[in-house]
Amino acid sequence: MSAPTSSSFAEAFKGWPPPVLDPAGPFSNSVTTLAWVLMAGAVAIFLLVCVAMWVALYGSDALRAKLGGERVVKWFGLVIPAGVLLLLLVWGLTLVRGLTTIQGDELRMRVSGNLYWWRVSYLDAAGRELHADANELHIPVGRPVVVDMVSEDVIHSFWVPKLGGKMDMIPGRTNRLKLQADKPGSYGGQCAEFCGGAHSLMGFVVVAHEAADWQRWMDARLKPAPAGLSVEALRGRQLFNEVGCAACHRVAGTDAQGIAGPDLTHVGSRLSLGAGILPNTRATLIGWIADSQSIKPNNRMPAYRSLKADELNALASYMESLK
Template identity: 60%
Template sequence: MLEPLWGWPPPVLDPAGPYAEKVTVLAWALFAMGLLVTGVVIVALWVAIKGPPWIKSKLGGEKVVWIGGVAFPAVVLTILLVWGLTLTASLTQGITGKETRIRVTGEMWWFRVQYLGPNGEVILNDANEIHLPVGEPVVLELRSADVIHSFWVPHLSGKKDMIPGRKLFLRVQADKAGRYGGVCAEYCGGPHALMGFVAVAHERAAWEGWLAERHAAQAAAPAGPAMPGRRIFLESGCGACHRVAGTEANGLIGPDLTHVGSRLTLGAGILPNNHGTLMGWIGDSQSIKPGNRMPSYSMLPAEKLDAIADWLGRQK
């Protein structure tokens, strides 16, 4: 069983893969350099105030100012820039066609997830959750449907902005099975602070089994076709925004709900996924995540909310 490793917000500087390791090394180097420079400035300030006159006169000389104030920072910052770019270059290398490829689109305020085939075709739709094989690089194709977002799973890689009209790439890799939290790391208005997701890393065989199960479930008729929850879901207009494969619900505005029953979280990573939280989210999502784009359905009686949640919970 996979142990939950994510927090809210997810911890940083705790790498679980080679790409995050490089970002962590760079971060510690910058921290150390910042402390060193701060120490030098403090010492120089103390000498300038308390030091003997002969040292003050030397520190105030033109040569010291040019060396310490211009040449030294220019050289150090240039070295750090070149080294940092070289160290992290592998995070955004081009696609070779061999890696698992997942398209993640940032939307207000959730993540659309699409698994891609070898020719870039969409083979599976999901939301707010990515699944990847352990020990292998996975290429994320990052997009935005509205404003600038930023994709960040601190355990697995650095962060990358998601810019409207552009297609950017980021490599992630997990070296051990587990669940890793992610967030939108760029302020995008409204409930930005409640926009998260979960990355789940499986051993290769388990990941292939997970993918096969999703394909089989998508090809089959949805669970509980005769259940009252399905009828209420469609009659309430939910299908105008959400898609459930095998039903008349084909909306593309909100998250795809074909496999919502199998997800770990609701509301883009902020709630555990169970019957009670699903009922609460449908009934009054605005009190849970104010400003999100799903209207509350408080006009529905508890028995109807219960029926919808029961049916959606069966969509695996």
């Protein structure tokens, strides 16, 4: 797989923030249909209220008497609203029930919300983790995906407008939501529940592949970190352990097994850094390692301002090699 570039990042995150009423899958289509009906109903009610106000202000005495009569109050104040709300409730629940209904043959994933990034796990049918990642979800086209959503700190909200509905991630609770993409492409997502100072910088991307391409992608991700490294990358790997990166980050096949931060086993192939806010390039890697706090304030990664330029380059070279 080729290295990510600024153009691939721009393609993945074009049109940011994600378009809300542009569905690209069956589950988001249900949510969009419900949204349009509710907006149309709101417009109809607004127009009805405007007509009632006009009659109250400028209508004839006979019309105003009818408007304030017992029959109008009974039907338009109680019977019709109650009936409309009941119909909307039944129809709405029927329309979106597929968002959480589990059939058993879906691809399974788990996404954990953290301040301010996303821990991503690919699961087998029994719920065991097959592959760990961060801030990106890769899914096959045309296949429903069940996402188990949990939070490791505060309330977050998982939302990919073009592929599905919105669901809160609550500490101590597992919520489930289904996604599906009808065609290949990159779809932006965002935390939709205020979770702290860097909430607006907590994005992610869902990449939809054709089924065969997705299987090749998954097979490649199940391999350990590459063994053959350049001299600069070897120096970076040494620094990775010396400065304490391994205490927070995991790189499969190495002694780095930290879980406090994102899994970095394949960080070199990701589209973005910092949960969707930077393209994944050598320059942005160096900037993020040196002083992530100036890029995303209050994130949990400390700044490494004491590292020299050649050391930062070596660490970035090692990160780039992890594909």
